[in-house]
Amino acid sequence: MAFGQLINCESLCDLIVTINAHSKKSHHLEFGKSATRSNLSKANENRNYGIFEKFAYYLIGVAEQK
8 A cells, every 4th residue: 555655546446557567576565466456445444554654654754854
């Protein structure tokens, strides 16, 4: 999800298209053979948003220092 934010994806579909375009590298991200919108959607239902909030504040801090 952080990758999708960084590359300015507007939807899960955008993210899936991008991930599948780089399918040879997707095993490094532990997607298996391909990522699907339903799998990402299900993962988001169970994911704690706090990790993204902390990461966002960290990136803001880095940007402010620069």
